Amino acid sequence: MEHTLTIQHRDDDASRIGMWLFIFTELFLFAGLFLVFAVYRVKYYEGFHLAAKELNVTVGTINSIILLLSGMTMGIAYLAIQKAKNKLTLAMLGITILLGIIFLVNKYFEWSVKFEHGLYPGSPELISLSKGDVMFFGLYFFMTGLHALHLIAGLILIVIVFGAVIRGRVHSTKYALLENCSLYWHLVDLVWLFLFPLFYLIN
Amino acid sequence: MSQTSVSYLEYQGKYKGILGWILSTDHKRIGLLYLYTIVSFFLVGATLGLLMKLELIAPGRTIMDAQTYNAFFTLHGITMIFLVVIPGIPAIFGNFFLPIMIGAKDVSFPRLNLLSWWLYVIGAAIAISSQFLGSGPPDTGWTFYAPYSLRVPTNVLSAVLGAFVLGFSSILTGINFITTMHRMKAPGMKWMKMPLFPWSLYATGWIQILATPIIGITLLMIVAERLFKIGFFDPSLGGDPLLYQHLFWIYSHPAVYIMILPAMGVISEIIPTFARKTIFGYSAIVISSFGIAFIGYFVWGHHMFAAGMSARSLWFFSLLTFIVAIPSAIKVFNWVATLYKGSINVQTPLYWALSFIFVFLIGGLSGLFLGSLAVDVHLTDTAFVVGHFHFIVFGGMGYAFMAAIHYWFPKIYGRMYDKSWANTGWLIFFMGFLALYFTMFYLGMKGQPRRTYDYFEEYHSGNIISSLGAIVMLFGLAIIIINLVRSARHGEKAPADPWGGKTLEWTIPSPPPIENFEEIPEITHDPYDYK
Numbered sequence: 184m185e186h187t188l189t190i191q192h193r194d195d196d197a198s199r200i201g202m203w204l205f206i207f208t209e210l211f212l213f214a215g216l217f218l219v220f221a222v223y224r225v226k227y228y229e230g231f232h233l234a235a236k237e238l239n240v241t242v243g244t245i246n247s248i249i250l251l252l253s254g255m256t257m258g259i260a261y262l263a264i265q266k267a268k269n270k271l272t273l274a275m276l277g278i279t280i281l282l283g284i285i286f287l288v289n290k291y292f293e294w295s296v297k298f299e300h301g302l303y304p305g306s307p308e309l310i311s312l313s314k315g316d317v318m319f320f321g322l323y324f325f326m327t328g329l330h331a332l333h334l335i336a337g338l339i340l341i342v343i344v345f346g347a348v349i350r351g352r353v354h355s356t357k358y359a360l361l362e363n364c365s366l367y368w369h370l371v372d373l374v375w376l377f378l379f380p381l382f383y384l385i386n
Numbered sequence: 387m388s389q390t391s392v393s394y395l396e397y398q399g400k401y402k403g404i405l406g407w408i409l410s411t412d413h414k415r416i417g418l419l420y421l422y423t424i425v426s427f428f429l430v431g432a433t434l435g436l437l438m439k440l441e442l443i444a445p446g447r448t449i450m451d452a453q454t455y456n457a458f459f460t461l462h463g464i465t466m467i468f469l470v471v472i473p474g475i476p477a478i479f480g481n482f483f484l485p486i487m488i489g490a491k492d493v494s495f496p497r498l499n500l501l502s503w504w505l506y507v508i509g510a511a512i513a514i515s516s517q518f519l520g521s522g523p524p525d526t527g528w529t530f531y532a533p534y535s536l537r538v539p540t541n542v543l544s545a546v547l548g549a550f551v552l553g554f555s556s557i558l559t560g561i562n563f564i565t566t567m568h569r570m571k572a573p574g575m576k577w578m579k580m581p582l583f584p585w586s587l588y589a590t591g592w593i594q595i596l597a598t599p600i601i602g603i604t605l606l607m608i609v610a611e612r613l614f615k616i617g618f619f620d621p622s623l624g625g626d627p628l629l630y631q632h633l634f635w636i637y638s639h640p641a642v643y644i645m646i647l648p649a650m651g652v653i654s655e656i657i658p659t660f661a662r663k664t665i666f667g668y669s670a671i672v673i674s675s676f677g678i679a680f681i682g683y684f685v686w687g688h689h690m691f692a693a694g695m696s697a698r699s700l701w702f703f704s705l706l707t708f709i710v711a712i713p714s715a716i717k718v719f720n721w722v723a724t725l726y727k728g729s730i731n732v733q734t735p736l737y738w739a740l741s742f743i744f745v746f747l748i749g750g751l752s753g754l755f756l757g758s759l760a761v762d763v764h765l766t767d768t769a770f771v772v773g774h775f776h777f778i779v780f781g782g783m784g785y786a787f788m789a790a791i792h793y794w795f796p797k798i799y800g801r802m803y804d805k806s807w808a809n810t811g812w813l814i815f816f817m818g819f820l821a822l823y824f825t826m827f828y829l830g831m832k833g834q835p836r837r838t839y840d841y842f843e844e845y846h847s848g849n850i851i852s853s854l855g856a857i858v859m860l861f862g863l864a865i866i867i868i869n870l871v872r873s874a875r876h877g878e879k880a881p882a883d884p885w886g887g888k889t890l891e892w893t894i895p896s897p898p899p900i901e902n903f904e905e906i907p908e909i910t911h912d913p914y915d916y917k
């Protein structure tokens with residue numbers, strides 16, 4: 184911007200520290216939600232167990248595997264860029280994007296099935312059920328929704344990195360952006376690995 | 387004159403005029419952007435406060451009805467807390483002086499810094515829009531307590547969303563500052579050679595990063611609850627309103643330390659300069675900041691003593707509340723010990739710093755009354771609480787802000803203000819402040835409830851004193867502001883080091899050149915080297 188005078192020297196360590204601090208913030212954001220989940224899980228122990236049976240464990244498991252795989256491809260991309268294997272990097276980033284999209288598509292179908300059954304916040308069917316059900320599905324939509332938003336942000340970030348690799352802005356000696364992107368993607372992964380057992384496997 | 391020695395005020399970059407400011411990534415210009423926006427919001431909040439005090443000058447309806455009064459204290463709270471006090475010192479003086487004091491040319495992420503200011507402006511605009519859009523201004527108080535905030539038709543949504551965006555801005559500033567201190571300290575500046583104001587920003591940054599997301603998610607839950615009927619806190623949907631209070635205060639108590647730690651940092655700079663003596667107990671001040679930041683995380687329950695909690699948690703939160711007072715008291719001892727046997731140079735910033743210690747002490751001690759369980763039951767939701775937190779927040783952050791602006795003004799603008807007007811303004815302000823808030827302790831003990839536009843006749847005389855105090859205080863404030871605004875343009879030219887300060891900002895010209903330092907300095911001695 185205006186700062187043309189300054190010799191803007193690159194500081195990869197600074198961007199690494201900055202990203203980690205941001206990850207801490209994100210973790211606390213979800214930690215607040217997990218706290219809420221824990222409180223209501225205790226309060227509506229029975230209700231949560233019964234409500235969790237409504238979720239499709241198969242789809243949840245598939246999605247978990249997809250995200251784990253995408254974490255792996257992201258990791259390979261990170262290793263590949265350091266060895267100057269740009270083609271491999273691009274391929275891996277591409278696969279990661281693809282896996283992320285598949286996750287979202289699965290999520291979309293999962294959500295729409297719930298909507299068909301009237302299991303969404305504010306629906307007359309859901310209100311007629313027990314308070315444990317209402318709370319469970321409220322939390323389910325809010326938490327998986329927030330996670331999906333983070334996943335979309337992560338995808339946008341990967342697309343940016345993808346472009347940067349093509350244009351040579353990210354390469355074997357300058358890959359802080361890719362590193363931070365991969366950190367963020369692992370955060371998205373990690374949060375899901377907590378969400379999955381909490382919602383799908385508690386029954 | 388070489389390009390690099392042009393002052394940041396005159397430097398002509400890519401953009402001209404106002405764009406050269408609102409698109410500038412220079413930390414000094416961003417600091418001033420914050421200064422102007424925050425002071426404007428402060429004046430809005432202060433005007434609302436004055437109108438409320440005028441309403442309370444007599445029982446019954448005086449100048450506004452109950453609903454207007456409710457809207458006023460809500461907007462006053464939101465403006466003052468989220469727009470003024472939380473960002474105040476870090477965003478203005480932190481931006482301007484942190485890089486200079488650690489011998490750096492800028493913060494680690496200058497563009498992110500500019501983004502933070504823009505987010506601040508956007509968040510402020512959203513929060514303020516709640517007054518004009520939708521079905522009337524919110525009337526929930528700045529705390530947005532559920533389930534009321536979930537059910538009222540007033541425009542709670544944009545106020546909450548605005549606060550969310552402001553939180554994001556605050557987090558980014560915290561990340562930027564912490565990274566800057568890790569990466570950009572001048573060669574030779576070890577951690578324990580860093581001045582105390584940067585140290586206070588470091589501790590604050592960690593609270594911003596680790597506490598703000600909790601309020602962020604809580605506010606998002608309010609949004610989701612209002613928009614999609616997800617029943618997090620609404621008992622009719624199975625939610626628990628007390629859980630809202632817990633989450634809210636898990637952030638909002640540490641937020642008090644986001645407000646007060648930088649204020650303490652400012653005072654720790656000013657006292658040694660005007661005592662012409664090394665700060666007493668440098669490391670004790672540093673460590674106590676972290677003590678405050680850490681313990682401050684576990685005391686939130688003291689806001690809920692009357693709301694319903696188990697006896698054990700009551701006991702726990704009360705004990706910790708007493709413990710968190712200790713590190714603050716350590717700092718007070720350090721400041722006083724620094725003054726002891728110093729050769730004291732009495733100037734406006736020192737007046738503000740000394741009155742800070744005085745009001746902060748009263749604020750802190752009145753907090754111990756509220757922290758004791760039995761007394762709190764009597765004092766909850768009375769004017770006593772209002773008096774207490776204005777002594778802490780306004781008396782703490784506000785006075786430190788005034789001290790800071792009078793301390794660094796010659797450095798920022800390269801001009802000196804009129805000292806006798808500044809001192810007169812301080813005295814009038816201080817007297818008004820005491821009349822305004824001290825009476826609230828008395829009224830609260832007598833039982834006058836807070837957040838009510840009306841009261842019984844027995845509280846009348848106390849309220850007259852309090853309201854007159856408000857008028858006197860704002861009169862003093864007007865003197866202070868007019869003096870500063872005039873002096874920024876017409877004041878005498880200030881030398882590089884008008885106070886005999888020892889930290890790095892006093893080694894460079896006033897106003898600072900665009901690059902701060904011709905050459906990055908080598909640090910060989912302690913920050914307050916008065917031998």
Ligand SMILES: [Cu+2]
Pocket residue numbers: 638639642685686688689
């Ligand atoms: Cu508190």
